[in-house]
Amino acid sequence: APGGCIEYPTDKSSFWWWWRATRISPNADSITEFPFFSFILGDLHPHVMAVPYVLLAFGLALSFWRRDQGLALDTWRQSPALLPVSAAVLGSLGFLNAWDLPTLGFVAAALTFARNATRGAGLKAALGGSLGFLLPLGALALLLYAPFYAGFSSQASGLAPVTDGATRPLHGALFWAPLLLVALPLPLVLLGSARPGLAAAKLQLAAAAPVAIVLLWALLVAVDGGPGSLGDAISARGWNWATAAFFGAALAVCGGALLVAVEAEDGEQRALAPVLVAIAVGVLLVYGAELFYVQDLFRSRLNSVFKLYYQAWLLLGAGGAVGLWWVADAWRPRASLAGMAKGVWGGAAALAVAGGLLYPLGATLSRTEGLARPGRTLDGMAFARATLTDDYLAASWLAERAGRDERIVEAVGNPYSAAGRISAWTGLPTVLGWPGHELQWGRSQAAVDRRKLDVDTLYSTPSLADALAILQKYDVTYVFVGSVEQDSYPAQGLEKFDSALPAVYRNGRAVIYRALPGPPPLGAAPR
Numbered sequence: 017a018p019g020g021c022i023e024y025p026t027d028k029s030s031f032w033w034w035w036r037a038t039r040i041s042p043n044a045d046s047i048t049e050f051p052f053f054s055f056i057l058g059d060l061h062p063h064v065m066a067v068p069y070v071l072l073a074f075g076l077a078l079s080f081w082r083r084d085q086g087l088a089l090d091t092w093r094q095s096p097a098l099l100p101v102s103a104a105v106l107g108s109l110g111f112l113n114a115w116d117l118p119t120l121g122f123v124a125a126a127l128t129f130a131r132n133a134t135r136g137a138g139l140k141a142a143l144g145g146s147l148g149f150l151l152p153l154g155a156l157a158l159l160l161y162a163p164f165y166a167g168f169s170s171q172a173s174g175l176a177p178v179t180d181g182a183t184r185p186l187h188g189a190l191f192w193a194p195l196l197l198v199a200l201p202l203p204l205v206l207l208g209s210a211r212p213g214l215a216a217a218k219l220q221l222a223a224a225a226p227v228a229i230v231l232l233w234a235l236l237v238a239v240d241g242g243p244g245s246l247g248d249a250i251s252a253r254g255w256n257w258a259t260a261a262f263f264g265a266a267l268a269v270c271g272g273a274l275l276v277a278v279e280a281e282d283g284e285q286r287a288l289a290p291v292l293v294a295i296a297v298g299v300l301l302v303y304g305a306e307l308f309y310v311q312d313l314f315r316s317r318l319n320s321v322f323k324l325y326y327q328a329w330l331l332l333g334a335g336g337a338v339g340l341w342w343v344a345d346a347w348r349p350r351a352s353l354a355g356m357a358k359g360v361w362g363g364a365a366a367l368a369v370a371g372g373l374l375y376p377l378g379a380t381l382s383r384t385e386g387l388a389r390p391g392r393t394l395d396g397m398a399f400a401r402a403t404l405t406d407d408y409l410a411a412s413w414l415a416e417r418a419g420r421d422e423r424i425v426e427a428v429g430n431p432y433s434a435a436g437r438i439s440a441w442t443g444l445p446t447v448l449g450w451p452g453h454e455l456q457w458g459r460s461q462a463a464v465d466r467r468k469l470d471v472d473t474l475y476s477t478p479s480l481a482d483a484l485a486i487l488q489k490y491d492v493t494y495v496f497v498g499s500v501e502q503d504s505y506p507a508q509g510l511e512k513f514d515s516a517l518p519a520v521y522r523n524g525r526a527v528i529y530r531a532l533p534g535p536p537p538l539g540a541a542p543r
Contacts, residue, residue, distance in 0.1 A: 034379035040190055045181040047322035048191050050329050052376050056383050058396070062113035063326050069108050070116050070330060076105050077124040078290050081131050088132075089148030099156060107157030111164050115323040117157075119297065123331075125150055126293050130278050134286060169458030173311045177236040179249040181317055182256040182306055188263075191325075192302065194368040195332045199295045200266060201361055202339030203273030205347050206285065206292075208354075210276045222271025226264035226303060233307040263303035270296035288342065294335030301328040313455050340365060400441065404434060406524035407498040408441070413521055414494065414528060415442040423447075425487070425531075426496045427504045428471045434500050447471050447490050475505040480516050487531045494520075495529040 034056065038049045054064040080087055085094075092099040106124065110117035128149055132142035158165065207215045237249045253260075274292040277285050301324040309317035344362060349355045381387065391398075400408040414424075425447045429435025439446035448454065448467040455464055467490075474486045474495075487495070495517060497510055502525060513519075513529050521528035 034375070034382050037375065037379075040187045041183070045316060046183070046318055046325075048325055049322060050326070051333075052379070056376075056379050063115065063323060066109060066113035066116050067330065069105070069112055070120060070327070071334075073106055073109055073116075073120040074123060074294070074331075074334070076102055077120070077127045080124060081127040081290050083131065086132050086135050086137070086145055087128050087149040088145035089152065091149055092152060099152060100160075103153055103156035103160055106153065107161045110158070111161045114170070116327065119301065119327050121154065121157075123293060123297055124153075126297070127290055130274070130289050130293065133278050134289075171312045171456055171458050175236075175308050176311050177233050177240065177249070178305075178307055178309055178317050179237060179241075179245075180252055182253050183259045183321075184256055185258045185262075188259045192332075194372050195329070195336055196266070197361075197368045198340040198365050199298070199332045199336030200269070200339075201343045201365075202288070202335075203270045203292060203295060205343055206273040206276055206288070207269060214276065215272065218275040219268060219272035222275060223268040225271055225300075226267045229303065229307060230260070230264065236308075260303065260306040263299055263306060266299045267296065267303050270299055284346070288338075291335045291338045291342075294331045295339065298328040298331035298335065301325070301331070340369075397441070400437070404437065404499060406526040407434075407437060407500070409523060410496070410498060410521055410526035410528055411438050411441040414438070414444070414496075418442065418444055418494065422493045423491055424494045424496055425471060425474060425490070425492045426498075427475065427500045428468050429500065429504065437500070438496050438498070444494075447492065472505075475501055476509040478508050478512055480512055483512060484516070492531045495531050496526075497529070498526040 034053070038047055038053055040046075040048050049063075051064075051067065053059075054061075083091075085091070106117070106121065109120055125146070129142060129146045132145045133139070135142070137145075207219065210218070234246055238246045241249075250257075270292060274289060274296055277289045277292055280286045305317065305321050305324045309320035312319055343358070344365075347358065349358055384392070397408070400411075422444055423446070424438060424442070424444045426438045427435050428448050428451065431450045431452050436446065436449040438444070439449060448464065448471055451464050451468055455461060470486050470489070474483050475497075477483060486492075495513060497513065501510065513527075517529035517531060519527050520530045
């Protein structure tokens with residue numbers, strides 16, 4: 017039925033095999049989505065819509081790195097147009113997908129500091145210049161989008177340590193091994209080609225970051241559950257510590273290689289700093305998701321893994337592509353053993369890349385039924401015309417005639433159902449959309465429950481007085497009664513609208529009633 021909820025695709029032989037690639041954990045305690053899945057799904061969530069802006073922001077940070085002069089407060093005076101443009105680009109991430117702003121802000125800060133550090137002015141001067149450059153940028157990036165933040169409400173309520181549900185090594189390898197196989201050799205080769213004493217010193221310095229992060233995790237566990245809880249949390253993770261240990265070690269390697277590149281006299285190695293920043297931040301995101309999560313209505317790491325893994329995939333994909341080229345083409349190992357290792361790695365990387373191409377091909381064919389079905393289209397509303405024809409025609413009529421300030425009411429139902437369709441198709445606000453998503457967008461449980469009860473009462477009650485009071489409470493101008501409403505509510509509750517409200521549209525199973533006093537929309541309605 018149109019109002020029903022789509023079943024979770026658990027059948028291993030089903031059409032939905034391509035979906036299960038994002039649910040690697042058998043306990044479904046994390047979402048491991050990646051860009052091609054998003055594209056073939058047709059996902060329009062913020063994390064997907066923001067992808068071009070994430071890449072644009074990374075390009076902006078790269079332009080900071082490529083400037084000939086150091087970056088400081090005076091940079092904005094010398095290039096006055098650069099500040100508002102840069103702030104608009106970076107600030108757009110908070111508006112589009114709030115998860116991306118701190119990540120790309122960190123990337124921009126890292127490349128700014130790296131640019132200043134390569135000029136040999138000393139740590140203090142590099143830090144001071146970087147702060148003078150970054151503080152106005154960050155302030156204006158927030159100020160430009162102040163109207164958005166003024167009404168912004170988030171479900172996030174702080175950072176919490178992961179004490180259960182950590183990633184098993186096998187699952188981590190299934191998801192990350194192909195990308196890491198092309199991304200990690202670059203920092204490993206750079207460290208290996210440095211002087212032994214220099215490489216060891218930089219590696220030890222960089223190792224302070226993952227160690228500090230795991231110590232912060234231990235502190236939060238002890239503060240949250242008491243000192244005795246730390247031992248329980250450590251033992252509960254068991255062999256899953258191997259996943260965190262691997263990414264912690266990888267972070268140290270990436271950080272050490274970045275320090276080597278920044279101080280390198282070889283211009284070619286120094287030019288790899290942005291690539292190493294992308295790889296290092298990608299690894300940091302995965303490592304962080306093993307130890308912490310953002311508290312939200314899911315009360316688990318599910319959403320944090322989802323959003324941080326997605327960012328990491330983009331950064332590791334971009335950095336790994338350059339790293340793959342550099343190691344394959346520019347690295348000339350002198351020792352025969354290193355040459356053999358390069359050959360083995362090259363074969364494994366080729367297999368990983370070839371294997372990675374299987375999903376796009378197979379998922380595309382499966383999702384589109386082999387591209388054999390006639391009548392294929394990019395029109396996202398084609399399904400509505402075919403399966404909910406009366407509702408679609410009514411919504412089209414309403415979208416053409418209703419004013420911008422009109423408000424509608426329609427049935428409330430389960431996620432992934434036809435509930436909320438009229439608001440989605442017309443752009444007109446409804447009393448309540450999908451309750452679960454409304455909660456994710458920061459609405460309170462009490463407000464969502466109250467609105468759901470009111471909508472259910474409106475359509476179910478035979479009392480005209482109660483129904484009119486609800487319509488006035490939410491300033492509803494149109495009541496929609498279509499297939500979902502007729503399948504969800506008793507006929508006695510729906511029939512009362514005919515005796516009290518003018519029907520401005522009636523066709524098939526779809527009826528639109530004018531709720532508040534005022535002239536009906538222009539244009540004749542079919543009867």
